[in-house]
Amino acid sequence: MKTRTLTIGALALGASALLAPTTFAAAYNAGVAAAGFDAEQAQTGVNLHPYAELRNLRDTGIFTLYVDVMKQGQESPAHSFQCRTPELATRAQFRCDGDFQTDEPGAYFVRARAGSIQAGDYFNGNSRYPGQQDSATLTLAEPEAPVDDLIIDAFGGASRYEGLHQNLLGGWTDDDGSLQSDQVSNGALRLISGGGGYWYSVLATDTCFDASPYTHLKLSLSASQRADLSLSLHTRDDSCATRQGASQTVNLTVEPGAQEVLIPLQDFQLADLSKVHALVADHLQSGVEYDIANISLVSRDDNGDGDGDDNGDPGDPQINDEFTANQGQWYSRRQPNGAVDFGAADAAAGDNAALSLLFPGNPDLNSGDNASPYYASEVGYNQKTHYGRYETRVRFASCSPGEEAVNGIFIYDNDGTDKNGNGLADNTEIDIELLCGEPNILWLTTWTDYGGDSENQFRKKSRAIDMATGAYRETPAGMEGTYETVPAGALPNIGLADFPRADTYYTVGFDWHTDRIRWYIKLDGKEVTLWDMRDAAMVPQRPAIFMLNLWHSPWHWFDYGPADYPAANAEMKVDYYRFTPF
Numbered sequence: 001m002k003t004r005t006l007t008i009g010a011l012a013l014g015a016s017a018l019l020a021p022t023t024f025a026a027a028y029n030a031g032v033a034a035a036g037f038d039a040e041q042a043q044t045g046v047n048l049h050p051y052a053e054l055r056n057l058r059d060t061g062i063f064t065l066y067v068d069v070m071k072q073g074q075e076s077p078a079h080s081f082q083c084r085t086p087e088l089a090t091r092a093q094f095r096c097d098g099d100f101q102t103d104e105p106g107a108y109f110v111r112a113r114a115g116s117i118q119a120g121d122y123f124n125g126n127s128r129y130p131g132q133q134d135s136a137t138l139t140l141a142e143p144e145a146p147v148d149d150l151i152i153d154a155f156g157g158a159s160r161y162e163g164l165h166q167n168l169l170g171g172w173t174d175d176d177g178s179l180q181s182d183q184v185s186n187g188a189l190r191l192i193s194g195g196g197g198y199w200y201s202v203l204a205t206d207t208c209f210d211a212s213p214y215t216h217l218k219l220s221l222s223a224s225q226r227a228d229l230s231l232s233l234h235t236r237d238d239s240c241a242t243r244q245g246a247s248q249t250v251n252l253t254v255e256p257g258a259q260e261v262l263i264p265l266q267d268f269q270l271a272d273l274s275k276v277h278a279l280v281a282d283h284l285q286s287g288v289e290y291d292i293a294n295i296s297l298v299s300r301d302d303n304g305d306g307d308g309d310d311n312g313d314p315g316d317p318q319i320n321d322e323f324t325a326n327q328g329q330w331y332s333r334r335q336p337n338g339a340v341d342f343g344a345a346d347a348a349a350g351d352n353a354a355l356s357l358l359f360p361g362n363p364d365l366n367s368g369d370n371a372s373p374y375y376a377s378e379v380g381y382n383q384k385t386h387y388g389r390y391e392t393r394v395r396f397a398s399c400s401p402g403e404e405a406v407n408g409i410f411i412y413d414n415d416g417t418d419k420n421g422n423g424l425a426d427n428t429e430i431d432i433e434l435l436c437g438e439p440n441i442l443w444l445t446t447w448t449d450y451g452g453d454s455e456n457q458f459r460k461k462s463r464a465i466d467m468a469t470g471a472y473r474e475t476p477a478g479m480e481g482t483y484e485t486v487p488a489g490a491l492p493n494i495g496l497a498d499f500p501r502a503d504t505y506y507t508v509g510f511d512w513h514t515d516r517i518r519w520y521i522k523l524d525g526k527e528v529t530l531w532d533m534r535d536a537a538m539v540p541q542r543p544a545i546f547m548l549n550l551w552h553s554p555w556h557w558f559d560y561g562p563a564d565y566p567a568a569n570a571e572m573k574v575d576y577y578r579f580t581p582f
Contacts, residue, residue, distance in 0.1 A: 031129025404563030
């Protein structure tokens with residue numbers, strides 16, 4: 001059985017603070033307000049996050065929460081931890097969080113007891129907040145058995161494709177004469193378009209194909225030159241009798257040389273994967289030779305991050321900073337009246353400590369005053385990192401609607417050199433940004449170049465997501481040297497009308513690969529892809545430093561209107577930063 005223990009809230013006390021158990025129990029009272037699991041999944045082998053909440057009912061004092069994870073039918077705890085509070089004001093509430101992971105299925109519950117700083121000195125509480133409380137049980141099942149890969153077509157011979165027009169599932173596959181050429185050779189299907197052509201492969205001829213056991217579409221692609229290609233899934237109606245329509249398209253940039261592509265099926269944004277009819281490729285560029293091989297549906301967890309790569313389990317993070325203190329690994333800067341505080345007390349943080357970035361408000365300043373990241377409250381990791389997973393748990397700063405401050409979570413490096421010889425300084429930057437004046441819009445951006453003869457010369461690609469509706473805008477193709485974005489689709493798994501809540505931490509991050517970047521957010525314990533950006537030319541290649549900052553923008557980015565300087569202080573808090581190399 002694998003277990004991990006996290007103990008938070010440790011506090012060193014002087015002798016004068018220690019009271020005899022009987023005196024302490026007589027003078028104070030405290031109770032357990034809640035106990036349970038913040039479960040990511042109800043199966044073995046995943047982190048279940050047990051927690052308990054204590055409420056001080058009578059007076060100020062220092063209290064301890066004793067927490068046991070119990071397995072039904074067993075007397076001894078499967079896991080135990082405890083948290084000691086700072087001195088609480090009357091009726092204040094304190095949360096104690098831990099980690100629990102097991103490979104043993106069964107029913108588990110959390111037992112929490114309120115007590116003093118003296119071990120075993122427990123309080124009775126009252127009827128509303130008892131001294132001991134057991135949570136509801138959580139039944140952990142064995143992980144589901146993996147589903148075998150399903151090969152749609154491997155293009156093993158020209159006769160089957162060009163004669164029978166059948167894939168390996170027995171479905172019809174053809175271009176209906178829309179392309180200049182579609183021929184099979186050397187285990188690949190070569191497609192050449194004169195413009196406007198398409199190709200399709202039917203997965204279920206007379207009924208629906210159930211793709212729900214699978215998580216990704218896998219295929220091998222190459223092209224005679226760098227070119228674009230679009231894929232979509234066509235569906236049938238509820239009765240599976242007639243064709244209904246097409247999914248959201250997934251746009252790919254294909255390079256010369258064979259490359260394996262894994263596309264999460266959720267990117268096609270189908271509400272019901274059980275009614276798939278066919279796979280369709282279109283928007284092929286005129287005159288380009290595309291080779292498609294080894295098309296499969298796969299179900300895999302890969303490295304456990306849900307992004308579908310083949311890197312395997314990356315293991316424990318190489319960097320895991322809980323921001324309890326700065327031991328020289330971070331540089332920091334702030335303007336007068338701003339603040340950077342490592343180890344700021346916050347009961348909502350996993351270890352009761354967070355990094356606080358305070359940006360100073362001033363009602364006397366105007367829109368253009370102290371604008372740009374130069375005036376930020378900022379920290380940066382002193383060691384450059386490269387490809388890998390970057391994850392933070394953050395509570396975004398807020399401000400009035402007419403004001404603006406940028407919450408920045410990003411990597412950055414630009415030394416002014418131009419190693420790729422395109423006339424622009426190379427710029428390594430991958431951003432997650434939220435502006436407090438337009439808080440429902442989450443900005444995701446990748447930069448490969450910035451600066452040259454003019455600082456306005458750059459290459460970037462952005463997606464701006466309305467977290468309330470899931471609708472998003474993107475940089476249009478060919479406009480990477482502008483700030484232009486156009487409507488480009490909607491995410492079906494996003495609908496956070498109150499995003500971001502001022503009292504809530506959100507776990508966000510990105511996976512930086514050599515040829516793609518995938519941004520994600522964790523909602524209700526599940527990782528949701530925000531953007532799987534597969535334009536390899538727009539992926540930065542040089543190592544960079546990880547940074548967090550908070551600064552004033554004189555403009556709203558989404559509606560392009562001017563923005564006031566914040567009148568009141570704005571504070572961004574970060575619970576942790578984790579980096580896992582690929």
